[in-house]
Amino acid sequence: MKKGAVRGNALRVRPSDLRTMAFCPRLLFFEVHVPRERGIAELLRLYAGKVWHFLIELFSEGEDEVAAEGAFGGALLKGRADLVRDDAIVEIKSGRGPREGVWYGDFLQASAYAFVLGKRKIVIKYRDKEVEMALKENHEIELVEAIKLLKMIIEGYLPPPKRNSWCSKCPYREFCDALGEEGDDWFPKLPWVKTS
Ligand code: SF4
Numbered sequence: 001m002k003k004g005a006v007r008g009n010a011l012r013v014r015p016s017d018l019r020t021m022a023f024c025p026r027l028l029f030f031e032v033h034v035p036r037e038r039g040i041a042e043l044l045r046l047y048a049g050k051v052w053h054f055l056i057e058l059f060s061e062g063e064d065e066v067a068a069e070g071a072f073g074g075a076l077l078k079g080r081a082d083l084v085r086d087d088a089i090v091e092i093k094s095g096r097g098p099r100e101g102v103w104y105g106d107f108l109q110a111s112a113y114a115f116v117l118g119k120r121k122i123v124i125k126y127r128d129k130e131v132e133m134a135l136k137e138n139h140e141i142e143l144v145e146a147i148k149l150l151k152m153i154i155e156g157y158l159p160p161p162k163r164n165s166w167c168s169k170c171p172y173r174e175f176c177d178a179l180g181e182e183g184d185d186w187f188p189k190l191p192w193v194k195t196s
Contacts, residue, residue, distance in 0.1 A: 010071055010074070010075055010076040011074075011075050011076065011151050011154060011155070012075070012076045012077075012078055013075045013076070013077060013078075013147065013150055013151065013154060014077075014078060014079045015068070015077055015079040015108070015109045015110075015112035015113055016079060016109055017031075017032075017150060017154075018105060018108035018109050018112060018143075018146055018147070018150055019103075019105035019106060019108060019109040020105070021105070021108075021146070021149065021150050021153065021190070022103070022104045022105030022108055022146075022190045023105050023162070023164075024161065024162040024164065024170075025149065025153060025159035025160070025162060025187070025190070026158070026159050026160065026161045026162065026172075026176060026179075026183075027162075027170065027172065028150070028153055028159075029153050029157075029158055029159060030172040030175060030176070032153065032154055033156070034172070034175065036171060039171075048094070049094045052092070052094040052127075053082060053092050053094070056092045056125060057082065057083060057092065060083055060090065060125075061083075061085060062083040062084055062085040062090060063083065063084050064082065064083050065080050065081075065082070066080065066081045066083075066084040066117070067080055068080065068081050068112075068113045068116045068117050069116065070116040070117075072112065072115055072116055072143075072144075072147065073143060073144040073147035073148065074144075074147065074148070074151065075147050075150070075151055077112050077116050077147075079112075079113065081113040081117065084113075084117060084119070085123075087119070087120075087121055088114070088119055088121035088122060088123050088132070089110050089113045089114040089117065089119050089121070089122050089123070090122075090123045090124075090125060091106060091109060091110040091113070091122065091123070091124045091125070092125050093106060093124060093125065093126050093127070094127060095126065095127060096126055096127050096128045096129075097124065097126035097127075097128060097129050097131065098192070098193045100193065100195050101131065101193050101194050101195030101196070102124045102126075102131050102133070102193070102194050103192065103193060103194070104190055104191045104192055104193060104194045106124050107122070107124075107133070107194040108143060108146050110122035110123075110124055111135060111139055111140075111142075111143050112143060112147075114135055115135070115140060115143065119135075120134060120135050121133065121134050121135060122135065133194075133196075146190070149187070149188070158179070158183075159183060159184075159187050160181075160182070160183020160184060160187050161176055161179075161181065161183065162189060162190070163181075
């Protein structure tokens with residue numbers, strides 16, 4: 001089933017799309033509506049990331065690559081959690097974490113797996129650190145709000161850009177620049193980092 005397909009009455013979304021949206025909502029719009037072939041450098045980076053995942057999963061406690069599918073926030077979430085322990089979801093990231101807390105998109109992605117699989121704790125293992133976070137009711141509300149934005153983008157809403165230092169490497173830069181800087185002021189600028 002293609003990204004963003006509708007099954008029954010629920011729009012199917014991938015938790016990894018929440019991560020892309022937190023990084024830049026307009027980038028997610030392009031990935032959904034103007035998909036492109038990946039370049040060699042990107043494929044190599046993806047492959048290196050898979051090897052890193054494999055090695056960490058091999059030496060970690062828990063069941064790896066667990067299918068997670070369930071209704072949440074008015075959508076059907078479907079993806080694969082890197083590791084599932086009795087008490088937590090563990091997400092493995094090959095990059096470095098922020099100085100404090102976790103990257104916001106990683107929080108959204110891991111929380112989505114956790115709520116679908118009935119866990120109340122997330123662990124994010126970065127290359128340079130590991131962060132644990134107990135999930136509370138306010139996190140659930142935050143995730144529902146993020147899923148509402150995600151659904152709008154998948155259904156065709158063009159969000160404003162979230163400019164960042166990576167823009168110069170973005171494969172959609174030309175499109176994005178042509179669309180201009182302005183966007184709807186009401187669209188929230190999602191934070192970069194989650195600390196609590
Ligand atoms: S150029 Fe920057 S703001 Fe535009 S889509 Fe790419 S990452 Fe987002």
